[in-house]
Amino acid sequence: MSGPGVAGPVVVIGGGPAGMAAARAAARLGVRVLLVDSGAMLGGQYHRQNSLAGRDLFALPPGVEHLPHTVVWALEPVPGGGHRVHLRTGPADGPGRTGREVGTRALVLATGAYDRALPFPGWDLPGVYTAGAAQALAKGQGVRVGERVLVAGTGPFLLPVAASLTAAGAGVAGVLEAAEPVTAWLRRPAGAVAGWRKFGELAGYAALLARHRIPYRRRTAVVAAHGTDRVEAVTTARLTPGWETVPGSERRVEADAVCVGFGFVPQVETALAAGCALDGGFVAVDAAQATSVPGVFAAGELTGVGGAGPAAAEGEVAGVAAAKLLGARPAPPAAALRRVRAGRGFAAALARAYPVRDGWRTWLADDTLVCRCEEVPYGELRRSVQEREALGVRAVKLVSRAGLGQCQGRVCGPNVACLTGVPDAAAFARRPIASPVRLGELAEPPPAEPEPGT
Amino acid sequence: MIVRVDGEELVTESGRTVAGLLLALGRVSWRTTRGGGRPRGVFCGIGVCHDCLVVVNGAADVRACQRLVRDGDDIRTQDGAELPA
Numbered sequence: 001m002s003g004p005g006v007a008g009p010v011v012v013i014g015g016g017p018a019g020m021a022a023a024r025a026a027a028r029l030g031v032r033v034l035l036v037d038s039g040a041m042l043g044g045q046y047h048r049q050n051s052l053a054g055r056d057l058f059a060l061p062p063g064v065e066h067l068p069h070t071v072v073w074a075l076e077p078v079p080g081g082g083h084r085v086h087l088r089t090g091p092a093d094g095p096g097r098t099g100r101e102v103g104t105r106a107l108v109l110a111t112g113a114y115d116r117a118l119p120f121p122g123w124d125l126p127g128v129y130t131a132g133a134a135q136a137l138a139k140g141q142g143v144r145v146g147e148r149v150l151v152a153g154t155g156p157f158l159l160p161v162a163a164s165l166t167a168a169g170a171g172v173a174g175v176l177e178a179a180e181p182v183t184a185w186l187r188r189p190a191g192a193v194a195g196w197r198k199f200g201e202l203a204g205y206a207a208l209l210a211r212h213r214i215p216y217r218r219r220t221a222v223v224a225a226h227g228t229d230r231v232e233a234v235t236t237a238r239l240t241p242g243w244e245t246v247p248g249s250e251r252r253v254e255a256d257a258v259c260v261g262f263g264f265v266p267q268v269e270t271a272l273a274a275g276c277a278l279d280g281g282f283v284a285v286d287a288a289q290a291t292s293v294p295g296v297f298a299a300g301e302l303t304g305v306g307g308a309g310p311a312a313a314e315g316e317v318a319g320v321a322a323a324k325l326l327g328a329r330p331a332p333p334a335a336a337l338r339r340v341r342a343g344r345g346f347a348a349a350l351a352r353a354y355p356v357r358d359g360w361r362t363w364l365a366d367d368t369l370v371c372r373c374e375e376v377p378y379g380e381l382r383r384s385v386q387e388r389e390a391l392g393v394r395a396v397k398l399v400s401r402a403g404l405g406q407c408q409g410r411v412c413g414p415n416v417a418c419l420t421g422v423p424d425a426a427a428f429a430r431r432p433i434a435s436p437v438r439l440g441e442l443a444e445p446p447p448a449e450p451e452p453g454t
Numbered sequence: 455m456i457v458r459v460d461g462e463e464l465v466t467e468s469g470r471t472v473a474g475l476l477l478a479l480g481r482v483s484w485r486t487t488r489g490g491g492r493p494r495g496v497f498c499g500i501g502v503c504h505d506c507l508v509v510v511n512g513a514a515d516v517r518a519c520q521r522l523v524r525d526g527d528d529i530r531t532q533d534g535a536e537l538p539a
Contacts (some may be wrong), residue, residue, distance in 0.1 A: 038501065040522060045500060051469040051522070092501070092520035095513050114502045126483040126495040133499025136519070137518075141474035145496075229493050230482050267502075372497070372505060375489040406504035406515070411497075436515070437505075 009065075010322045010381035011085055011102055013072055013270055014110035016044020017416050018300025018315035022108045025181040025319030025336075027063040033319075034102060036087060037065045038435075042066065044112055045132060046308040050140045050320050071435040075107075075273040078114060082295060083107050083274060088437060090323040095438050099447045109271050109283070112316060113264035113301035118153075118356070119370050119378070119415060120363045121224040123260070127231030131161040132263030137168075144170035146257025150234055152176040152222040153261040155354040159205035161259060166212055173255055175209065176220040178239055178262070179354050214344070222258050223250070223363045243359030247293050262356050266302045266415055268426070269434040278426050279416075286418030287337070289318035305350060310343020361419060371412040371418065373405020385420050393427035394419050403428055406436075455525035470473050472529055473499070473518035484518065485532040511519055512526050 002128055010026040012019045015037030023035045041049045042058040049057055060066055067089055082105040089099030115130035122128070127147050131153060137143040141345035148171045151162050162175050165368045209216050217236075224235040238249035268276075273282045278284060282304050289297045290301040297318040300311035316336040324330055363372070366379030384400035396402060402416045403409030409416070413428030456465055459479065466475055473496050473519040478486055483493035484527050495535040511528050512521050514536035521527075 038520070050469070052467060055467060091510075092510060092523065093513070093516040093523065094521070110456050114500055117498075124492065124494070126493050129496060130503075133496055133519070136499040137474060137477065137496070141471060141478075143474050145477065188485045328463065372494075372503065375487055377490075406507070407502060408501045438513075 009034045009102070009104060009452070010106045010108060010319070010326065011036065011083075011104040012043065012108040012110060012319075013037075013085070014038060014039065014085045014112055014300070015042045015066070015068075016112050016311065017046050018112075018318070019044065019108070019110035019312040020304075021315030022110060022297075022319035022322065023060055023064045023066075025333070026108075026323040026328075027061045027315045028107075029107075029307065029320065029323040029330050030063070030237075031323040031326055031328055033064040034104075034345060035060065035064055036066055036072060037068045038065070038071050038092075040068050042068075045114075045136065046311070048136055049182075051068075051144065052110040052142060057406050066442070072270055073433055073435045073437045075270050075434065077274070078103060081105060083337040088435075088441060093436060093438075093442055097441065099314075099441065099444055101447055104324045107274070107296045108289075108315075108318045108322050109274070109291075109296065109298045109302055110272055110300045110311075110318075111302055113266045113305060114410070115261040116265050116414060117260050117411060118262050118360045118363075119412075119434040121362075122226055122231070122234075124369050124372050125227050125231050126229065127226050127227065128225050129257060130260045131158060131259045134257075134259040135161050135164050137298055138164040138170075142168060143450065144168055145259065146231075146255065148173050148255050149170055149257040149259060150174050150176065150222055150236070150253065150255050151259045152178075152220075152236075153263075154178045154351070155261065155263050156202060157261055157264075160200065161211075161261070162214060163205060163208050165259070166208065166214070172212065172214045173253060174215045174217060174236075175217065175400050176219045176222060177216065177218050177238060178243060178357075180218055180241065183250050187405045194205055207332045208283050209347060221245075221360075221363075224259055224262065226252075231256060231258060241357070242361060243357035244362045245359075253362075259416070263351075263354060264301060265410070268302065270428045271296075272301060272430050273296060273432065273434060273452060281426060285314075287317075288321040288342075289340075290321060295325060303382045304344065304347040304402075306343045306347030308345065310340065312337035313337075313341060313343055358418070368423070371402035371405060372399040373411075374403075376400050376402045376412075381419060389420070393417070393422050393424055396422055397428075455523070457503055457523050457525070457527040457529060458477055459529045460531055468523070471519055471525055472510065472516070472521045472527075474510075475523055476529075488489060488535045491534065509536060514534055528535050
């Protein structure tokens with residue numbers, strides 16, 4: 001039920017920790033909320049639920065309409081204020097989904113992030129997964145991606161992935177951390193203090209690795225995967241502080257799967273469609289989680305990677321701010337605001353402790369695919385810059401075809417930007433069609449649509 | 455529920471994604487690339503990379519990691535770029 005003078009709905013995109021918190025906070029203030037999520041169940045990637053269990057562990061208060069199995073495929077500003085959100089609901093990518101358009105004057109974007117994967121020879125072989133894939137399959141489906149698995153990359157997320165793999169019955173042959181994380185944390189004690197609770201979690205993972213005799217190696221990476229039709233072995237190597245391989249340190253390790261994650265890429269297409277300004281690749285927000293666009297708020301990993309706790313705090317602040325914009329009269333969410341501040345410190349410390357170093361480029365061979373979809377090898381990408389002088393994102397895409405395939409540069413964008421040195425890396429994420437739709441769906445007459453504020 | 459995978463009928467439970475089902479069957483790839491004809495399966499697992507495309511009930515380019523199986527589904531390997539018949 002809407003309170004006096006409160007127009008709805010608040011539309012929340014994303015059902016992870018940030019989106020759920022935003023929906024709850026706005027609903028508590030009497031504002032109608034529509035929460036849109038592509039998943040079958042709430043929780044997002046952080047709190048991925050086992051979809052075989054058949055029951056949802058999360059519940060949202062009355063006043064929140066939860067639309068599962070729903071993608072936002074376009075977002076457009078409405079003249080005079082607000083946005084129109086274009087939805088499709090139904091089995092993923094199928095032709096029989098239902099279309100819906102919703103107008104809103106208060107939009108909360110909580111679309112999260114996905115793993116960054118760096119290319120290396122053989123990374124396109126079946127059996128190479130992102131760390132998030134291994135996690136989603138283990139937690140969501142009880143499926144292990146291999147019997148003898150290496151987990152490699154950088155950042156603390158590698159540890160829960162090793163834990164989930166172990167719980168799913170996989171043998172984890174090692175966790176390889178490219179960075180020198182212990183010293184990096186110690187050099188920045190302020191950030192480490194902000195994340196002190198995380199240290200408790202890390203100690204738990206360290207105990208799990210020890211119990212299962214899983215080696216944890218620092219300054220080490222998987223620099224190649226081998227096999228004909230699937231991964232049969234990988235090459236690991238020690239890394240210099242700049243991430244070049246230490247000559248002579250290469251080791252061949254038998255494995256049937258490798259899971260890689262080098263931090264996270266925020267899912268910014270709806271934010272870019274709304275016209276939100278970015279800062280360092282993430283959506284820029286003020287203390288109330290407001291973006292540069294009036295009526296659009298952002299929360300969670302979109303604004304910086306700090307984990308589920310800070311994401312939920314940001315979501316709460318965003319939900320309150322969105323409700324306020326529609327006429328609710330909330331008290332400032334003081335506790336959540338404090339948690340957001342601490343979370344930002346933690347996210348900044350995390351980013352400093354686990355940077356991606358340029359030396360990964362030396363792992364590539366001329367025939368290593370950089371763009372997996374269009375099968376563009378590194379040599380061809382280099383030639384398109386050196387010989388054909390493709391200098392901007394658009395030129396690089398058109399000349400080399402990198403980023404033009406099915407994933408629309410989601411996987412290769414950040415890597416192509418590094419390899420070519422194009423100035424506006426975020427341009428890879430400008431996707432007017434934010435999620436795949438079929439031509440038949442586009443050809444349907446538009447659904448009846450309420451105006452914003454009704 | 456009963457589904458068909460490349461013509462073979464099998465029993466599975468609800469809540470499985472197509473990718474979860476295929477991996478549990480021991481398959482790691484079910485698509486070939488358009489250019490090199492190279493095998494692909496799951497990569498990102500969360501709907502981002504579009505590597506795990508599969509044909510479901512005659513519709514190509516369905517992300518196997520996102521699609522939950524439904525009773526009677528006909529799931530088929532995808533060969534390169536498949537255009538609607």
